[in-house]
Amino acid sequence: MDELALIEKIRARLTNGDERVRVGIGDDAAVLAPLRGGAVLSVDVSVDAVHFDRRWLSMEAIGRRAFVSAMSDLAAMGATPVTALLSYIIPPGLGEESVLALVGGAKSAADALGATIAGGNLSSGSELSITTTVVGEANEPTLRRAGARVGDGVFVTGTLGAAGLGLRLLAAGRADEEAARSFVLRWCELRARFDVVDRIRAIASACVDVSDGLVQDLVHICDESGTAASIELARLPTEPGHFALAASIGEDGAELALTGGEDHELLFTAPADAEVSGWATRIGEVIAGRGVTVRDEDGSERALSRTGHRHFAR
Amino acid sequence: MDELALIEKIRARLTNGDERVRVGIGDDAAVLAPLRGGAVLSVDVSVDAVHFDRRWLSMEAIGRRAFVSAMSDLAAMGATPVTALLSYIIPPGLGEESVLALVGGAKSAADALGATIAGGNLSSGSELSITTTVVGEANEPTLRRAGARVGDGVFVTGTLGAAGLGLRLLAAGRADEEAARSFVLRWCELRARFDVVDRIRAIASACVDVSDGLVQDLVHICDESGTAASIELARLPTEPGHFALAASIGEDGAELALTGGEDHELLFTAPADAEVSGWATRIGEVIAGRGVTVRDEDGSERALSRTGHRHFAR
Numbered sequence: 345m346d347e348l349a350l351i352e353k354i355r356a357r358l359t360n361g362d363e364r365v366r367v368g369i370g371d372d373a374a375v376l377a378p379l380r381g382g383a384v385l386s387v388d389v390s391v392d393a394v395h396f397d398r399r400w401l402s403m404e405a406i407g408r409r410a411f412v413s414a415m416s417d418l419a420a421m422g423a424t425p426v427t428a429l430l431s432y433i434i435p436p437g438l439g440e441e442s443v444l445a446l447v448g449g450a451k452s453a454a455d456a457l458g459a460t461i462a463g464g465n466l467s468s469g470s471e472l473s474i475t476t477t478v479v480g481e482a483n484e485p486t487l488r489r490a491g492a493r494v495g496d497g498v499f500v501t502g503t504l505g506a507a508g509l510g511l512r513l514l515a516a517g518r519a520d521e522e523a524a525r526s527f528v529l530r531w532c533e534l535r536a537r538f539d540v541v542d543r544i545r546a547i548a549s550a551c552v553d554v555s556d557g558l559v560q561d562l563v564h565i566c567d568e569s570g571t572a573a574s575i576e577l578a579r580l581p582t583e584p585g586h587f588a589l590a591a592s593i594g595e596d597g598a599e600l601a602l603t604g605g606e607d608h609e610l611l612f613t614a615p616a617d618a619e620v621s622g623w624a625t626r627i628g629e630v631i632a633g634r635g636v637t638v639r640d641e642d643g644s645e646r647a648l649s650r651t652g653h654r655h656f657a658r
Numbered sequence: 659m660d661e662l663a664l665i666e667k668i669r670a671r672l673t674n675g676d677e678r679v680r681v682g683i684g685d686d687a688a689v690l691a692p693l694r695g696g697a698v699l700s701v702d703v704s705v706d707a708v709h710f711d712r713r714w715l716s717m718e719a720i721g722r723r724a725f726v727s728a729m730s731d732l733a734a735m736g737a738t739p740v741t742a743l744l745s746y747i748i749p750p751g752l753g754e755e756s757v758l759a760l761v762g763g764a765k766s767a768a769d770a771l772g773a774t775i776a777g778g779n780l781s782s783g784s785e786l787s788i789t790t791t792v793v794g795e796a797n798e799p800t801l802r803r804a805g806a807r808v809g810d811g812v813f814v815t816g817t818l819g820a821a822g823l824g825l826r827l828l829a830a831g832r833a834d835e836e837a838a839r840s841f842v843l844r845w846c847e848l849r850a851r852f853d854v855v856d857r858i859r860a861i862a863s864a865c866v867d868v869s870d871g872l873v874q875d876l877v878h879i880c881d882e883s884g885t886a887a888s889i890e891l892a893r894l895p896t897e898p899g900h901f902a903l904a905a906s907i908g909e910d911g912a913e914l915a916l917t918g919g920e921d922h923e924l925l926f927t928a929p930a931d932a933e934v935s936g937w938a939t940r941i942g943e944v945i946a947g948r949g950v951t952v953r954d955e956d957g958s959e960r961a962l963s964r965t966g967h968r969h970f971a972r
Contacts, residue, residue, distance in 0.1 A: 366696065366796075366800075367802065371735065371803050371804075371882070372734035372735050372803070372867060373699055373700035373731045373732055373734070373735045373792075373794070374698070374700065375698050375800055376698075378696045379692060379693075381692070382680065383689075383690045384688070384690075385743060385776065385777065386686065386687035386688065386743070387745045387779045389779055389789070391782070395781075417686040417687045420686035421681075421685065423689075429699060429701040430701075431701045431702075433703060433787060463699065465702055465703055467703045467709075467787075468705070469705040469785055469787060470707075471785045473781075473783060473787065475703070475779075475789040477791040479699065480687070482680075486680075488681065488685055489684070489686070568684060568685070
């Protein structure tokens with residue numbers, strides 16, 4: 345592969361007139377116009393056979409998914425997407441067309457989010473990985489993990505466990521079934537919840553995106569806030585058919601909702617009486633202490649076999 | 659390895675009072691204070707057995723080297739280092755102490771450059787890699803690859819080929835010899851030339867850092883500027899003993915100076931009569947046309963077997 349020729353092809357596909365990017369691809373570094381609110385920065389990696397499986401996703405879908413997964417961290421901070429840098433490690437045998445498809449997936453995801461791609465890096469290596477650095481502009485107030493107060497409610501957008509179930513349906517060879525379709529898409533075509541960020545910023549005391557799994561990410565809020573939290577299993581929002589479909593492959597639907605990971609919904613704390621109908625669900629409360637407690641329908645504490653998602657391969 | 663416990667240890671080592679970083683490690687993303695000049699961003703990766711060899715460098719040195727290599731791109735843009743994000747892919751068997759040593763190396767490099775580390779990411783994978791996103795503040799004028807004018811001189815800081823020769827001495831098992839020492843250190847302990855950036859900004863029409871190799875990086879300037887360049891072999895600055903030491907391991911000292919790579923000196927164009935004595939060397943001139951010509955001492959054009967460095971393993 346001719347690295348320099350490939351970089352020129354990537355540059356031709358990504359160049360655009362974003363006035364927030366003063367210098368883009370083709371120099372030693374990208375230069376952004378000053379961001380009044382300050383820059384919000386995060387880095388995320390997708391590694392072959394750890395975060396995705398090439399049998400299940402096209403290269404374009406892998407590129408898109410890696411990009412959105414990284415951008416989701418900006419949603420969790422209440423930031424506005426601006427631009428990104430892409431760094432690929434490319435193994436022998438992965439051709440130029442595959443790399444361009446990865447870039448194309450990232451570009452389509454960037455377009456959908458009103459963001460651009462300002463630069464990146466290519467390297468050879470033995471294992472395909474996609475490291476995405478995302479840049480947003482901070483909005484006041486910035487959402488943080490710290491800030492939850494005892495007495496606040498715990499809320500989550502959308503539904504939980506669908507991406508985790510979709511992944512397991514893929515692994516079980518059940519992806520082609522009609523009932524599996526929407527779950528598999530939740531894993532394959534994850535979305536970042538920028539659509540509800542303004543509503544959350546108006547009421548939230550703390551926020552995180554659900555990437556590790558509901559319980560683990562709620563632990564993050566609690567640890568940073570110096571609080572504990574209690575959630576009620578019966579309140580967890582799931583997709584229609586979630587429990588039956590999970591049971592059909594020997595999985596516990598409740599466990600998937602609690603720890604499945606990669607939902608990329610937003611989990612936040614806010615006054616317990618906050619009005620969220622139609623876009624979020626109150627699932628528990630912030631209490632004094634440490635850690636997260638899950639209560640079954642009869643009020644008893646549920647023992648968790650694990651708190652979070654560790655990706656599928658390791 | 660307990661990823662969350664390791665992140666807490668990393669956080670404890672990296673937390674500091676940098677007022678330019680409003681939110682650092684421990685949230686979904688880092689938040690920077692607004693940078694008046696705008697942010698300058700670059701990403702660079704160091705992959706095991708591609709960019710380094712664990713037999714030759716301690717983990718701390720690997721971490722330090724990866725960090726400085728990334729920061730060198732900010733020097734090439736004339737920017738001031740601010741902060742960085744570290745993303746590690748960690749293979750099975752690489753323990754917590756090794757990861758903390760990588761972080762320690764990055765931290766010591768950041769301290770030396772007046773920069774901090776604002777965040778990062780850990781992932782498992784089969785191959786160790788270190789992806790560093792660096793953030794600087796732009797200074798006016800920003801140095802660019804584009805801007806060289808016909809009639810300008812071509813200048814370079816420091817000496818060329820020493821890092822490439824050091825790497826080949828390591829590979830040849832000659833690193834322990836007294837004569838080899840300074841060359842090996844040039845590769846192992848590369849430095850970024852922020853010390854001369856202000857001087858270059860005062861006179862330069864274009865600039866790049868010499869990472870791919872002198873000829874390849876001069877091609878970058880020429881391509882972006884719409885010019886050609888001619889350099890004179892006899893003018894290339896090299897370390898004392900460079901040619902004899904290269905010959906002793908069967909290498910062509912001139913070829914190493916032209917294409918050895920990883921010098922991380924700054925290559926720039928400026929008025930041909932610019933005063934650079936003591937800190938840079940004029941090695942050629944910008945001419946009309948395309949590409950880079952190298953002239954031997956007798957004025958004949960030298961044929962190059964390759965234009966740039968492709969790292970040592972592939």
